[in-house]
Amino acid sequence: MQSQLEAAVEQAARFTGEGKVAAYIPELAKQDKNRLGASVCLLDGTLLTAGDAHVPFTLQSISKIFSLMVALCDHGQRYVFERVGKEPTGDPFNSIVKLELIKPHKPLNPMINAGAIAVAGMIAGASVEERLARMLRLLRKMTGNPDLSVNEAVYRSEQETANRNRALAYFLKDSGILEGDVEETLDFYFRHCAIETTAAELARLGAVLAADGCDPASGERFIPREVARICKTFMVTCGMYNASGAFAIDVGVPAKSGVAGGIMAAVPNRMGIGVYGPALDDKGNSLAGVKLLETISTEWNLSIF
Amino acid sequence: MQSQLEAAVEQAARFTGEGKVAAYIPELAKQDKNRLGASVCLLDGTLLTAGDAHVPFTLQSISKIFSLMVALCDHGQRYVFERVGKEPTGDPFNSIVKLELIKPHKPLNPMINAGAIAVAGMIAGASVEERLARMLRLLRKMTGNPDLSVNEAVYRSEQETANRNRALAYFLKDSGILEGDVEETLDFYFRHCAIETTAAELARLGAVLAADGCDPASGERFIPREVARICKTFMVTCGMYNASGAFAIDVGVPAKSGVAGGIMAAVPNRMGIGVYGPALDDKGNSLAGVKLLETISTEWNLSIF
Amino acid sequence: MQSQLEAAVEQAARFTGEGKVAAYIPELAKQDKNRLGASVCLLDGTLLTAGDAHVPFTLQSISKIFSLMVALCDHGQRYVFERVGKEPTGDPFNSIVKLELIKPHKPLNPMINAGAIAVAGMIAGASVEERLARMLRLLRKMTGNPDLSVNEAVYRSEQETANRNRALAYFLKDSGILEGDVEETLDFYFRHCAIETTAAELARLGAVLAADGCDPASGERFIPREVARICKTFMVTCGMYNASGAFAIDVGVPAKSGVAGGIMAAVPNRMGIGVYGPALDDKGNSLAGVKLLETISTEWNLSIF
Amino acid sequence: MQSQLEAAVEQAARFTGEGKVAAYIPELAKQDKNRLGASVCLLDGTLLTAGDAHVPFTLQSISKIFSLMVALCDHGQRYVFERVGKEPTGDPFNSIVKLELIKPHKPLNPMINAGAIAVAGMIAGASVEERLARMLRLLRKMTGNPDLSVNEAVYRSEQETANRNRALAYFLKDSGILEGDVEETLDFYFRHCAIETTAAELARLGAVLAADGCDPASGERFIPREVARICKTFMVTCGMYNASGAFAIDVGVPAKSGVAGGIMAAVPNRMGIGVYGPALDDKGNSLAGVKLLETISTEWNLSIF
DSSP states (O other): OHHHHHHHHHHHGGGGGGSEEOOSSHHHHTSOTTOOEEEEEETTSOEEEEESTTOOEEOGGGHHHHHHHHHHHHHHHHHHHHHSOOOOOSSOTTOOHHHHHSSSOOOSOTTSHHHHHHHHTTOOOSSHHHHHHHHHHHHHHHHTOTTOOBOHHHHHHHHHTOHHHHHHHHHHHHTTOOOSOHHHHHHHHHHHHTBEEOHHHHHHHHHHHHTTTBOTTTOOBOSOHHHHHHHHHHHHHHTTGGGHHHHHHHTOSOEEEOTTSEEEEEETTTEEEEEEOOEEOTTSSBHHHHHHHHHHHHHHTOOOO | OHHHHHHHHHHHGGGGGGSEEOOSSHHHHTSOTTOOEEEEEETTSOEEEEESTTOOEEOGGGHHHHHHHHHHHHHHHHHHHHHSOOOOOSSOTTOOHHHHHSSSOOOSOTTSHHHHHHHHTTOOOSSHHHHHHHHHHHHHHHHTOTTOOBOHHHHHHHHHTOHHHHHHHHHHHHTTOOOSOHHHHHHHHHHHHTBEEOHHHHHHHHHHHHTTTBOTTTOOBOSOHHHHHHHHHHHHHHTTGGGHHHHHHHTOSOEEEOTTSEEEEEETTTEEEEEEOOEEOTTSSBHHHHHHHHHHHHHHTOOOO | OHHHHHHHHHHHGGGGGGSEEOOSSHHHHTSOTTOOEEEEEETTSOEEEEESTTOOEEOGGGHHHHHHHHHHHHHHHHHHHHHSOOOOOSSOTTOOHHHHHSSSOOOSOTTSHHHHHHHHTTOOOSSHHHHHHHHHHHHHHHHTOTTOOBOHHHHHHHHHTOHHHHHHHHHHHHTTOOOSOHHHHHHHHHHHHTBEEOHHHHHHHHHHHHTTTBOTTTOOBOSOHHHHHHHHHHHHHHTTGGGHHHHHHHTOSOEEEOTTSEEEEEETTTEEEEEEOOEEOTTSSBHHHHHHHHHHHHHHTOOOO | OHHHHHHHHHHHGGGGGGSEEOOSSHHHHTSOTTOOEEEEEETTSOEEEEESTTOOEEOGGGHHHHHHHHHHHHHHHHHHHHHSOOOOOSSOTTOOHHHHHSSSOOOSOTTSHHHHHHHHTTOOOSSHHHHHHHHHHHHHHHHTOTTOOBOHHHHHHHHHTOHHHHHHHHHHHHTTOOOSOHHHHHHHHHHHHTBEEOHHHHHHHHHHHHTTTBOTTTOOBOSOHHHHHHHHHHHHHHTTGGGHHHHHHHTOSOEEEOTTSEEEEEETTTEEEEEEOOEEOTTSSBHHHHHHHHHHHHHHTOOOO
16 A cells, blocks of 8 residues: 555646645745645554655644534534534635525535634633634544644734635624624634644544544544544535535545645545645645545545445 | 695604614614604705604715715725726625625625725725714715714614624625725724714705705805716615615605615705605615605606606 | 717717627627717707618617516506516626525516516517517607518527527516416517617607607607606616616616617607617627717716716 | 334334425325335345335436436546536525526536436437437336336426426526427426336335446446446435435435435445335425434444445
8 A cells, every 4th residue: 555655646746736825825825836745544553654744734624624523522413503504515615605695694514614613613612722722632632743733824824814704704793603702713713724734644633533533543532423424424525615526426535625735534444544735726625635535546446435 | 845745744654653673783773663754955955844854863874975975086986986886786785695706806886885885995084083074074064064973872883783794894805895904994884874963964965966066055065066976876776775776766866775764865956855764664764764755756746767 | 969969979989899799699790890870869859860870770678668668558567566676686687596596586677688578478469479569569659660670580590599588488487477478478579679770760769758758749648657757767777787887877867778789868858869889898788889878978968867 | 124124114104294295296296295115125136115115106306316327328427527517506406596607507416407407418319209218228127127117197297387497408508508409308307207116116226326336136237337436426415405415414325315205325335225205394305204214324324424
């Protein structure tokens, strides 16, 4: 598998030139678009890496999976899904249209920005710091990296360029979906988007989901099986922005991408996969990263369908 | 005319019970829904009044005409209409849908909230206070009321319940339409919505528009003829929310309404009309006020069509 | 006035090169894009002409005014406006979006295609031929041209390229707005769009509207005053597609355009104006025709605002 | 398993009263809303049945899977997906909005009506009869029922009430998505919706998909593995109308429903499931059928996530 993974990275690396690094957050624009790395974490804990698998980058939208996890653990399905839906949408991740057109004004799912902001508002904690600390604690346990933390420069960069998210958040506030203070919720949202990780760590995180919420090596349970299953389901129906449907056909595994170039995949009962390739396609997914996942999904027959 | 006006008020007063006082701004909800008043200002300066023509209420959306006036005087048509369109829309006044769907993301017209917030951001002045002072100066001259000012309780009430407008403003900021500080622009916007007036004063203001921008009595010019004409045009195409088309057919005069229950009408070369009736129909227009205007438009043959 | 009209045509003719002849109906695409003509009919019956004022072309969307006239005469306001709204829309003339989004599924106004097809379905008559004959009879009286008729080549050309209109019609049928046979209604619709006229005749038709429904010369009443007023109102709020708001500001007179390049304007109590210039702007209005109307509106101070 | 299946049917049958039989197609409205049946086909060919598993009903939207199959076999992925997308949509199955708003005007996926009509237009064959015969041939082989055919009464009933589908089809024609004759394509579409089947047959059809396109008992290949995989993927992302996301979370198996009350599920490598329960929920899915699938998915641990 190691050599196949290396070959897949090498082959997919040819496509990095066709993508574009996210430009709307200045700090992200500084990334090297030629980077590409991948890592696989098997359910016995074996970790394979290839290419730039240890280069740090920020979670961005991948954080939506982890805030959903925490919200589901804090409040249960009923509370969460009264405030955010379960349905995929054909709209872009930052769209506000459906928020107005659908009554009640509830975000369609927790993977679009509106939904993720609603979920961010549900995380229990007396302050932004406490909420963040709770998320970091879980992520540190799941990755085994006690130093996992927020990239402050990226966080500040998000803050400054976040008016579309502010529009979504105030709309949610107006609709009664968001309960707490809007700016605090946004502050938490921007911080958890700016949590820094690597492809290798994403592979471990994916492996926890693949193992139904347990540490693949030790078997220690991090989150309930039910919560892991819900997360993997959203990763299929809406994890890859409005290219989720195509990805499900072409790759066929639960996956969540972020605009910093990361993709975390979880192949149920088989493995977690982490990818980093900051050059994005026009939907916001890592261009070479998707190619790479197509290749190894075909070679290792990973599709769940 | 005086007796006809009185009869029209009396007759229309029967409909106040069918409307509802605006509920989403707590201070507005305190208004007495049975109030109804009307005033006519002829172009020789004669002022007729009937009913509650001297009861104070706030401009709300009627302020959109005056901020547009000031913006046009400050920057000229070209600058203003590069940032806000001239087209009516079938959508509600607080809709955000078209802002996303239409490229570039420019509000369709200055009479919907998105457009009026964009216009509010254009008013010249070093601070919110200075911008407001400039608007008040113009309104005081036009009404002849040197005490015209903001109702602080209503202003605070708007501030607190304004998340939908905040969503619009941050969307505009994100789209590059709004140049200054968002919260300052909103602060100005809420204040100018809370300027307090009466039906009698609205009649005078309407008469200035009817007289092409001049004081009807003295002939003193307040605003350029061109600016007055543009304002009257918007009053026909989009002055009565998404009931503007029906109002143009049923009444046929340029008019602008506000959710506090005011309507200012300007019959070109004939008269200004002010109405106050806080019980609103489902589009947000004074229910009895519209009935009253239908009656006197028919009786006095006011339609411009 | 004659020399001013000629000068205005000459000046506006410079812009014909910037527009494009309608391409989606093959027969319309054959028109000479350099043509430009204008005609003015004063309320004493005087007819001025300049340029290509006698070149024949088809009404296209201008027919929407006349089918509305007949429907209002046949059924009255209440019946008509239960099936079609009175509100302008920011959408393109052939848009289907609002038809689905607005409940009940009623076209927003009779000047967009959906609304005009709904109106076409209201024209009384045992057959398509009889309905058409009734419309032609009215138009022949109003223009004084007993030979006014349908251009068969254009009619056939419309029929063949009309799938978007078919989609609108079947949607209306599904929504219960359209009562009769869909294909018959469409057949009538395409025929009345293909009625052939000239700028001179449009000036006469506009003059009838300007004279509140009467023959300007003889005073003979063709349609009720109320019906004429409603038509002029729609011409302001939605007569120039989704450039109606801009046209109201820039020209300020009730007008209706068609994609064959015609514009019919009615200046209340003053004159009718007909224009022909087949090179269109991107909204579907005669590009040079609008320029021409801007010029003479300014020179003759025609704006009703 | 047999007793568990029977218990699940019995338990779910309590919910039939809460749903409503589809009313917009008169023939469907005649169904008995209290019916409920289920069938499971294991991959060794074993067939279990419970309740009304042999009561005939029509495929309706379930046919969309089979026309997609045939289109993919006829033309390959590239051709098909140039004309119809792969993305789920948050809109109702008969929505036309996105067809206009998304450029190019391509239906978002083959499971909404617009997409399925586009696919219907791709089925090769010299006539409607020939196209239908090709589909029936495949379905007869897969079900093992040589008499499978169209319910003529339902077909005629669909034809007569199909104006919304006609609107979609003419819009597609106008957009160049639909190549052949519109009425012929619709005729084929209505016929294949009216193919009559049973829950037991749906279980067999699902089992073919579960077995990657082969007869579960004999191993005979009916469709390529790739085509089976694509169909199962669409069943997850958009098989249950705009409740697909919730169904993926709550049940977690590829499934397609129809408004006659059928659901066909395919659990990869495990089994096919057929359900019939004509009382629908507000999204158009069999209300008791979904409950039943929830129960057995939990009991037998069927979720693929």
